[in-house]
Amino acid sequence: MTMQQIEYSRVLVIGLGSSGVAAAKLAACDGAEVVVTDHRSSTELGEALATLPANTPAFLGAHPESCLADIDLVVLSPGVAADLPLVETARGRGIDILSELEFAWRHRADAPLIAVTGSNGKSTVTTLTAAILQASGRNTVAGGNLGPPASQLVLEGGWDSWVLEISSFQSETFVALRPQVGVFLNLSQDHLERHPDMAAYAKAKSCLFASQTTDDTIIVNADDPLVAATVTAARMRSFSVKNEADAFLDGDTLRLYGEDLMNRSEIGLAGQHNVANVLAAALAASELGADTQAGRTAVTAFSGLPHRHRVVHESGGVRWIDDSKATNVGAALAALSGYPENSVHIILGGLGKGQDFTPLAAAVAAAAARVYLIGADGPEIGRVLVGAAPCEDAKTLERAVESARKRATTGQYVILAPACASFDQFLNYPARGDRFSALARAEEPRSCP
Numbered sequence: 001m002t003m004q005q006i007e008y009s010r011v012l013v014i015g016l017g018s019s020g021v022a023a024a025k026l027a028a029c030d031g032a033e034v035v036v037t038d039h040r041s042s043t044e045l046g047e048a049l050a051t052l053p054a055n056t057p058a059f060l061g062a063h064p065e066s067c068l069a070d071i072d073l074v075v076l077s078p079g080v081a082a083d084l085p086l087v088e089t090a091r092g093r094g095i096d097i098l099s100e101l102e103f104a105w106r107h108r109a110d111a112p113l114i115a116v117t118g119s120n121g122k123s124t125v126t127t128l129t130a131a132i133l134q135a136s137g138r139n140t141v142a143g144g145n146l147g148p149p150a151s152q153l154v155l156e157g158g159w160d161s162w163v164l165e166i167s168s169f170q171s172e173t174f175v176a177l178r179p180q181v182g183v184f185l186n187l188s189q190d191h192l193e194r195h196p197d198m199a200a201y202a203k204a205k206s207c208l209f210a211s212q213t214t215d216d217t218i219i220v221n222a223d224d225p226l227v228a229a230t231v232t233a234a235r236m237r238s239f240s241v242k243n244e245a246d247a248f249l250d251g252d253t254l255r256l257y258g259e260d261l262m263n264r265s266e267i268g269l270a271g272q273h274n275v276a277n278v279l280a281a282a283l284a285a286s287e288l289g290a291d292t293q294a295g296r297t298a299v300t301a302f303s304g305l306p307h308r309h310r311v312v313h314e315s316g317g318v319r320w321i322d323d324s325k326a327t328n329v330g331a332a333l334a335a336l337s338g339y340p341e342n343s344v345h346i347i348l349g350g351l352g353k354g355q356d357f358t359p360l361a362a363a364v365a366a367a368a369a370r371v372y373l374i375g376a377d378g379p380e381i382g383r384v385l386v387g388a389a390p391c392e393d394a395k396t397l398e399r400a401v402e403s404a405r406k407r408a409t410t411g412q413y414v415i416l417a418p419a420c421a422s423f424d425q426f427l428n429y430p431a432r433g434d435r436f437s438a439l440a441r442a443e444e445p446r447s448c449p
Helices: 018-029 085-092 100-105 122-135 150-156 198-209 272-286 292-301 329-336 360-367 378-384 397-407 429-441
Strands: 010-014 033-038 058-060 073-076 096-099 113-117 140-144 161-165 181-184 217-221 235-240 247-250 253-256 259-263 310-315 318-322 344-349 368-374 391-395 413-416
Touching: 010 018, 010 085, 018 033, 018 073, 018 100, 018 150, 073 085, 073 100, 085 096, 096 100, 100 150, 113 122, 113 198, 113 272, 122 140, 122 161, 122 272, 122 292, 140 150, 150 161, 181 198, 181 272, 217 272, 235 272, 247 272, 253 272, 259 292, 272 292, 272 329, 310 429, 318 429, 329 344, 329 360, 344 360, 344 378, 344 397, 360 368, 360 378, 368 378, 368 397, 378 391, 391 397, 397 413, 397 429, 413 429
Parallel strands: 010 033, 010 073, 033 058, 073 096, 113 161, 113 181, 140 161, 181 217, 217 235, 235 247, 318 413, 344 368, 344 413, 368 391
Antiparallel strands: 247 253, 253 259, 310 318
């Protein structure tokens, strides 16, 4: 197995998450000498070290310049910042630097690639696009940012096309990666703890489309002006839930290139934003020849991914919806979209990542019956929601659920869509979502007879 365009014999992998470990294995399969480094200790890394190729030199606890000795390629895991001092040193020495995802892509640049980016909805669209292609008889795999890592997919083989979720952390260092189909879903505040401002964040996202040519396709959200204005050489296709487009919502009918795709009621996903996700996935899959009927079947069967606007409980006419993955303001806005006035009891808060919460006010005013604030930045959110809806400083998820259970009535919804990261109170967003689901399903305390 050899990689196109860059020849290397000694590679340094920075970061030993699942992507970094897979990249190290792939480089070893190429016959390269592999060196790894991670700021974590051997104790913190645990079993990850045991899965590396045998006798791999590992620099742990720091990133010393000595690990660059005789290195001719550096591979970055997604969690590694492009301006890490060691990376800057490598760049200054003229060493080639690739993200793990592009490193993997260069091994299978011949395989048709659909690459999906955006602030929200990436995992859903990636998974659904692959499902539509699979239902059409195409041997397609999905992975990337949502897992499994692209390098792992290359190692496993046995497929002829792939759909990859791309984060800004991955795309910001792209050199030549060229998807046959690029999908840009939306753009809203996120990861401002890593990117200095929205302009830098948008630029990192747009790197995905920089190497596309007129032979390629970019699919954009016509309802998002920033996305629709993306500059690219590729031919442009669009989707919309508001206006006519290549794929759009016409009343209750989803249309693809002017033909009926399916009725909105056939979608097994809640929320207006998921209608947009279905349109994007169907449009992307059609670029690789997906069958419309197969697409309808795949969409109908798809019940969504965990912690992404998923109904986890229903009791007394109240639906409980886990959208813990809504870790930014844009995702929370999407979660509120399409719900009737005064129908939503929404739980907001956590670590705000430097976001401006002001855009939440109008959406909360339009849909929320009550807001329950939790976590470190709950009080800050409360300040911008004054007058939009009654707000309760619940502080913890447990108290928020307890209060919402008492107040929500038939026909209403309790939605966890925090607009924030979870790390102030939980290990990660899945842990937060799991806790919400368990609390929602718990029986109310029974009084003694």
